[in-house]
Amino acid sequence: MRIRYLSFLSVIVLAAVGAIGQSSTKDIKAIFAEGKIADNQYRNDYFGFTLAPLNGHFTQGGFVSSEGKRARLIDAQSNATACCDRYDIAVLADPLSANPSIKSPEQYVRSVRHQLEREGSETVQPESPVEISGTRFVYATMKVGRDSAAHYRGIYTTFLNGYILSIDVSADSVAGIQQALKMLKFKAPQN
Numbered sequence: 715m716r717i718r719y720l721s722f723l724s725v726i727v728l729a730a731v732g733a734i735g736q737s738s739t740k741d742i743k744a745i746f747a748e749g750k751i752a753d754n755q756y757r758n759d760y761f762g763f764t765l766a767p768l769n770g771h772f773t774q775g776g777f778v779s780s781e782g783k784r785a786r787l788i789d790a791q792s793n794a795t796a797c798c799d800r801y802d803i804a805v806l807a808d809p810l811s812a813n814p815s816i817k818s819p820e821q822y823v824r825s826v827r828h829q830l831e832r833e834g835s836e837t838v839q840p841e842s843p844v845e846i847s848g849t850r851f852v853y854a855t856m857k858v859g860r861d862s863a864a865h866y867r868g869i870y871t872t873f874l875n876g877y878i879l880s881i882d883v884s885a886d887s888v889a890g891i892q893q894a895l896k897m898l899k900f901k902a903p904q905n
Contacts, residue, residue: 739809739876746778746785756788758805761874762901763847765805769793770897775804784808790897801885801894808878819852819871822878826869827854834858838866838888846870846881847900855888866891 745760755766767790775789789804816822820841827837839855853870868891870881881898885891 739811742785742807742809743778743782745807746787749787758787761879764899765790766897768897769799783812797886798890801883801890803894803897804882806880806882810873810876810878813878816878819873823852823854823869823871827856830856835867846895846898849900855891
């Protein structure tokens with residue numbers, strides 16, 4: 715009887731230690747609701763970033779999916795009319811737990827890139843590592859459309875706090891994408 719009791723107690727202790735080591739992922743609806751805009755700056759404490767659009771404004775595009783599993787946390791666009799100054803930027807979050815087949819940011823960006831290729835976009839830069847304000851991301855750049863109607867789209871992804879955090883940026887040039895990314899700041903180096 716004593717051996718069974720000790721075995722049962724060991725299982726409880728091991729389960730408790732395991733639970734302490736695991737961090738629970740905050741619900742996406744709560745993360746979305748806690749995001750705040752003040753003085754033309756969006757702040758998200760869960761992911762530790764701010765977005766302050768230069769010569770731009772926030773749009774009303776943010777939402778949580780009907781299943782409550784993914785969110786478009788915020789998006790912004792430029793006020794510029796000159797093609798070289800226009801941009802759109804969106805920050806999205808998907809729980810890693812809802813995407814068990816995704817094992818790395820590279821894999822996620824590659825799958826998005828391939829989907830965009832099937833829709834007619836052309837790869838300019840395949841998956842590559844990059845730092846944004848001290849946080850490691852993987853990105854790919856696509857050319858969307860042809861001739862004078864063409865623009866560029868950058869897909870940037872990292873795993874952060876149990877989520878796939880992605881930044882989707884469009885601009886009229888690759889340099890425009892890089893400029894738009896400077897509006898995004900992380901509190902401290904992540905990952």
